[in-house]
Amino acid sequence: MFKFNLFILGVLLSLIWTRSLAAAGDASATPAVTAVPAASAPGAIAAPASSAGQAKPQVCVVAADATAGQTKSQVCAACHGATGISSVPIWPSIAGQPEKYIIREMTEFRKGDKGTRFDPTMFGMTQNLTDQDIADLAAYFARQKPAEGVTPAAAVELGQKIYRGGNPDTGVPACQACHGPAGKGNALANFPPLSGQQAVYVADQLKKFANNTRSNDPNGMMRDISKRLTEAEIQAVSSYVSGLH
Numbered sequence: 531m532f533k534f535n536l537f538i539l540g541v542l543l544s545l546i547w548t549r550s551l552a553a554a555g556d557a558s559a560t561p562a563v564t565a566v567p568a569a570s571a572p573g574a575i576a577a578p579a580s581s582a583g584q585a586k587p588q589v590c591v592v593a594a595d596a597t598a599g600q601t602k603s604q605v606c607a608a609c610h611g612a613t614g615i616s617s618v619p620i621w622p623s624i625a626g627q628p629e630k631y632i633i634r635e636m637t638e639f640r641k642g643d644k645g646t647r648f649d650p651t652m653f654g655m656t657q658n659l660t661d662q663d664i665a666d667l668a669a670y671f672a673r674q675k676p677a678e679g680v681t682p683a684a685a686v687e688l689g690q691k692i693y694r695g696g697n698p699d700t701g702v703p704a705c706q707a708c709h710g711p712a713g714k715g716n717a718l719a720n721f722p723p724l725s726g727q728q729a730v731y732v733a734d735q736l737k738k739f740a741n742n743t744r745s746n747d748p749n750g751m752m753r754d755i756s757k758r759l760t761e762a763e764i765q766a767v768s769s770y771v772s773g774l775h
């Protein structure tokens with residue numbers, strides 16, 4: 531977004547600056563200002579650098595390889611856990627999510643603020659991944675055993691009411707219609723599982739849908755639903771799904 535554009539602008543300016551110095555034949559007077567700032571900026575100078583053989587070619591995905599995915603997943607473990615089970619409330623568990631869903635989300639993250647799911651952390655994590663890397667990572671995490679959480683007793687009544695029956699007064703549909711009675715989602719329809727998910731993360735995503743920060747839901751279905759939920763309903767249903775399995 532704004533900060534990111536400034537970053538790109540800064541890189542471009544430093545490129546122009548170093549080039550105009552070189553063009554002016556002033557190199558001997560300024561030996562220290564070789565293209566170091568530009569070279570250390572990932573992504574932004576991919577096009578000029580490609581002749582140096584640095585660019586990763588976007589070969590088409592031959593077959594997803596879960597073993598290769600496991601090797602590539604080491605960098606993900608710090609936040610999502612080695613087998614995709616997060617122990618930090620703001621970071622989602624991704625173990626057992628459908629491959630297609632993981633690929634879809636990561637591809638959107640990789641687009642940065644031009645995609646429908648902008649997140650600075652995941653943008654950084656995905657911007658240098660090829661389609662093959664993403665497919666391998668998805669194959670690995672999809673094969674891991676999903677997380678199982680617990681629902682605090684206080685959240686059961688309202689959480690269950692919303693999850694099973696929605697709120698007819700405000701037009702909220704039952705979550706289980708799409709996410710399934712046990713919260714396992716529906717891989718074919720691309721409805722993600724919610725069972726065992728970190729409650730704080732779930733509430734966070736409902737708010738991101740509600741304020742349109744996340745807009746990758748087909749036909750705006752999650753944006754529409756989230757806007758109709760009260761804060762109390764968001765908290766209750768989020769805690770409810772984390773213990774649902």
Ligand code: HEC
Pocket residue numbers: 602603605606607608609610620621622623624632635636647648649651652655667722
């Ligand atoms: C520094 C912490 C961090 C690291 C490392 C990290 N992630 Fe994430 N990941 C996040 C956060 C934060 C989110 C939630 C972003 C949001 O709010 O939309 C996320 C979301 C995701 C999602 C979407 C989950 C969902 O339920 O929709 C997937 C898939 C994912 N990450 C995969 C990966 C993979 C694969 C790697 C390694 C290449 C990785 N992440 C590395 C922090 C991290």
Ligand code: HEC
Pocket residue numbers: 622634635692693702703704705706707708709720721722723724732733735736746747748751752755767768
């Ligand atoms: C009409 C179908 C439908 C209904 C009903 C529905 N959802 Fe969703 N939900 C979706 C779809 C589709 C997505 C995935 C969007 C995407 O591809 O990223 C989603 C995504 C989510 C996510 C993000 C999951 C993640 O891992 O990031 C949460 C949280 C969520 N829904 C909660 C709910 C709750 C709570 C309810 C009930 C109040 C509900 N949904 C009702 C279709 C539905």
